Amino acid sequence: MSTFDEALTLEGEDVLLRPFGPRDAGAITAALRAGEDFLPPNVPPSGEALAWWLETGVHQIPRSGKGLHLVVADPRTGELNGTIGLYRPDWAVRAAEVGYGIRPGARGRGLATGALRVLARWALSADGGGLNRMELRAGTGNQASVRVAERAGFRREGLLRAAGRGPRGFIDQHLFSLLAADLAGPDDHDRPGRSGRSGRSGGGGGAGRLVGVGVGPGDPELVTAKGVRVLREADVVLVPVMALDEEGRAESVVRAYTGKAERVVFALNDRGGVTARRAAAWDAAAERVVRAFDEGAATVAFATIGDPNVYSTFTYLAQTVRELRPETEVATVPGITAMQDLASRSGTVLAEGAESLSLVPLTGGVEPFRAALETGDTVVAYKFGAVAGEVIEVLKETGRLGEACYGARLGLPGEQVRPAREVAGPVPYLSTLIVPGRRTARGGRL
DSSP, X not given: OOOOOTTOOEEOSSOEEEOOOGGGHHHHHHHHHTTOOOSOTTOOOSHHHHHHIIIIIHHHHHHHTSEEEEEEEOTTTOOEEEEEEEEEEETTTTEEEEEEEEOGGGTTSSHHHHHHHHHHHHHTSTTTTOOSEEEEEEEXXXXXXXXXXXXXXXXXXXXXXXXXXXXXXXXXXEEEEEEHHHHTOTTGGGSTTSSSSOSOOTTSOOOOEEEEEEOBSSOGGGSOHHHHHHHHHOSEEEEEESSTTSOOHHHHHHTXXXXXXXXXXXXXXXXXXXXXXXXXXXXXXXXXXXXXXXXXOSEEEEEESBOTTSSOTHHHHHHHHHHHOTTOEEEEEOOOOHHHHHHHHHTOOOOOTTOOEEEEEGGGOSHHHXXXXXXXXXXXXXXXXXXXXXXXXXXXHTTOTTTOEEEESTTSTTOEEEEGGGOOSOOOSSEEEEEOOOOOSTTTTO
């Protein structure tokens, strides 16, 4: 059987992990009297039993290889702010479960995330704890713990039904894990919470990294694996909405993978160029990103429907953030576009051979659409809900109505996918139209 170091001390930027000792008796007694629930389950309540545990009992646990209990302390004063430990180690597969608790008065300062990152780096290193796998469980209603796990780089593996107990009985738990290979991966520098340039800046106002993540047209299954990873590992995830009390489409996709979506209002329904309301929304969202960096966030993700580089609000957010904080690193994760999803759902080939592909937004009227039909092959129209009747008339006039395909609310309840000739009456603003090129024979456009 392997063992842990009973005298282990680990330091991070804003956190110190140290062994328990007699000096902690007063803080533990006060916490127990106040009903604070953050201590390991085997801490005696007070008196001689507590004194023995702090002097001897807690140190027998790592020596026996059955676990490890550490104090999450203030690095300047050594004050007990919380606890963290490893439980139920399985030395055959070099795995253990991690658990932690932070005193109520010390919460909201990133201590849990910092402590988890520091312990994980040690526990999963060959010259440290020697583990290959760490597991973390968080109740499905405990969004704070879910965010801590995600910010520390743990990956969600699944749902454990009735695996824990709460005040009202059994509760379901999310299962997270972190492997030694995750910390040593080739793209480790992209991941917050890992060694390298990423990680919290400790409130020092670091440059930060802003990532636009394309989450597809609305079906959560169409988010890329990289997109899911970035959303889960980001310190802050922002989602655009039209009002703070309304869930947006991007938010509904994000919440399928993480509970840390934060709404920012964008004037998504404004028309007429850069309106005052639209500009104010860009400024407010950019200020929220910069504030997140100032508060210690290393990575802020912005989830956008479709692709962040195709008619996305992310473009304006990134430009504004760069004006406020020029050193900000900006990156994007591509997403599946509505035209790709509609092509798949309708069985329509977007382009083949030497065909051209034109993408036209109809927010400025139908004339650019007409010109594209007359000069190009496949034409895709976005955002034509306000001029749907005119679009159908143009398709008839150009002889292109027969093969055209219409779609709206793709992958969502109330999805509409049908031939454009069947469109009658008003359609949603975010509608997509595919007019395939004229094809007469197999390979005829090669």
